[in-house]
Amino acid sequence: MKGDDLSAAQKTEYLHIALGHARRLSQLITELFELAKLDACETVLYAEPFSLAELVQDVVQKYRLRAGEAGIRLQADVGGGVPMVHGDIAMMQRVLENLIDNALRHTPAGGHVSVGLLPVGDRVTVRVEDSGSGIPASELERIFERFHRAGDNRDGGSPNAGLGLAIVRRILELHGATIQVQSQPDQGTVFSFDMPVCHA
Structure with missing residues (x-):
């Protein structure tokens, strides 16, 4: 089918599909470079006190x-009295973004x-919880392996x-932290990890 044979609506649809593929490719390249730098220890950890809340x-x-x-x-779910923690704020922002993005992709409408943050002793536990499809x-x-995609995405085109x-x-x-995951099919998923409290 030639471009001249397409309606305006069809052209718009194909354009959106092409743009979607381009965005996915761009994100893949960005994440591959990011992971390669992390693995090669080329990323410098700028640890400092910051407000996790x-x-x-x-x-x-x-x-x-x-x-x-x-x-x-x-x-x-951030209450008062959450202490400052010690870490690289830019990297921790990336962690939260990835976990929230993952949760939204696997949670249906209405979910x-x-x-949440929970101070426990000299640590603050971070929990990202969803009511999505869960993980077998x-x-x-x-699920933490590269290129592994657990289950089906809610929108199929994410x-x-x-x-x-x-x-x-x-x-x-x-x-120096470890990510934990708890999940059951059709009952949602919880990812959690601890951050050290800053005493300085």
Whole structure:
């Protein structure tokens, strides 16, 4: 079929498809370079005291419009008295973005995603919880592998290359932290990790 034979609506549809492929390719390249730098220890860790509560609220606000358009309730469960933590704020922002993005992609309309903070001793536990499709037990061990995509995406066309969770795990390893996951099919998923409290 030639371009002249296409209607305006068809041309627009094909253009949107092409743009979607271009965005996915661009994100894949970006994430591949990011992961390669993390693996090669070329990324310098700029650890400093920062407010994890403020960072969570900022990142949640960034995704609120997307969540609303998808019919998903996104909230930050951040109470008062959360102490400052020690880490690389830019890297931790990336961790939160990847976890929230992952949660939104696997949560249907009418569901919810929450990001919570729980101070426990000299640590603050971060929890990203969703009411999505969940992850089969057989896949739990593999979800942090590169290019692994657990289950089916809610929208089927999300620009996800399966690198987001691998990046999360690598960043947390650089911080001496470990990502944990709890999930059951059709009952949602919880990702959690701890950050050290800053005593300085």
